[in-house]
Amino acid sequence: MSGETPFGPLQGLRVVEMGQLLAGPFVGSRCADFGAEVLKIEAPGSGDPIRNWGRLQHEGKTLWWPIMARNKKSVSINLRKEEGQDLARKLIAEADVLIENFKPGTLEKWGMSPAQLHALNRGLVIVRVSGFGQTGPYAERPGFASVGEAMSGMRYINGYPDMPPPRYGISLGDTLTALFAFEGMMMALYRRDRNGGRGQVVDAAITESCFAMLESTVTEYSKAGAIRQPSGTGIAKIAPSNIYPAKDGTYIVIAANVDSMFRRLTQAMGQTHLADDPRFVTHIARGDHADQLDSMVAEWSSSLEMPELKARLEEFGVVYGPINSIAQVVDDPHFRERGMVREHHDDDFGTISIPGVFPVLSETPGDVAWLGPQEIGAHNAEIYSRIGLDQGEIANLKTRGVI
Structure with a gap:
């Protein structure tokens, strides 16, 4: 009790x-x-x-x-x-x-x-x-x-x-x-x-x-007459910041829309020339060519198995995160060490995993x-x-x- x-x-x-x-x-x-x-x-x-x-x-x-x-x-x-x-x-x-x-x-x-x-x-x-x-x-x-x-x-x-x-x-x-x-x-x-x-x-x-x-949607509508629309797995005019496939069919989020982060991503991809490409050299330019850039990133990511893909992004300090199921979350050592997932013993449920x-x-x-x-x-x-x-x-x- x-x-x-x-x-x-x-x-x-x-x-x-x-x-x-x-x-x-x-x-x-x-x-x-x-x-x-x-x-x-x-x-x-x-x-x-x-x-x-x-x-x-x-x-x-x-x-x-x-x-x-x-x-x-x-x-x-x-x-x-x-x-x-x-x-x-x-x-x-x-x-x-x-x-x-x-x-x-x-x-x-x-x-x-x-x-x-x-x-x-x-x-x-x-x-x-x-x-x-x-x-x-x-x-x-x-x-x-x-x-x-x-x-x-x-x-x-x-x-x-x-x-x-x-x-x-x-x-x-x-x-x-x-x-x-x-x-x-x-x-x-x-x-x-x-x-x-x-x-x-x-x-x-x-x-x-x-x-x-809803972030800036009200001010965008008020001063620019813009009504933000659904944009699928990414955000319109923000690139690269989307989900990308690995070779094994799983998906990963890569968020490299900031100039310095994008340059790191090009290094991880082994395609450093993209950082100086006029289509991608600034935040605005990348947003205007988001579809092309997302295709390039997806082509690269899909050539690697998830462990290798994560290792490459980790090596170059790129912001990323795999799309985890709850099973993967519960087994993740970071979630465990931080106490986000913990084991609790209860008379009614026995030993049960609960959120911290x-x-x-x-x-x-x-x-x-x-x-x-x-x-x-x-x-x-x-x-x-x-x-x-x-x-x-x-x-x-x-x-x-x-x-």
């Missing part, structure tokens, strides 16, 4: 997480990985759907759960009941942070608007994660990562010009939003602790998080103490006794479906 987390810079921070699936809970995961006490509120009987998410399982247990629930404590509350809402308020009254990713207006419907919660707990930082934000014409729409990626402009520039824009193989919009929300939470806590203890609301939207990643905790802090690094309780409400007794309930009262609440 899990205990406390004696590690990380967020020791002593108390977080209440209300929400499910990915974006909101991933904010809680960032907190938990760095030592905060995260109370994950789940509906009794059903819990977070992530408990049953995905087709791949280990002995009937989903392999998503240990990623999203690790280091957290499970507390069951039926938030649709007034008694459940009262219990939640008691927990929130003692918390530093509340994380929620319900449809906007849900907290207000339950009598837990920011104003009501701040009257109860002046220092509370309320992190609200949603598809479109708490205000605006689309605020009340439900939103998932795929929709946020599409509407923000992110999906439009992905893929190939002559094909429908594909989705990413992960819920990128959810994790991006969680990272922005976590960033906002930390800024709000810093401000609170330097400004007389007053909390505030962090309003994080999936659409806006994806939109924030990032970024790495020199003095107060994060860690993984446990992989999340399998029982919904596993920490009810511990947490509810903290707010003054005895075992009989806890049992009565469970019998009546409140917890």
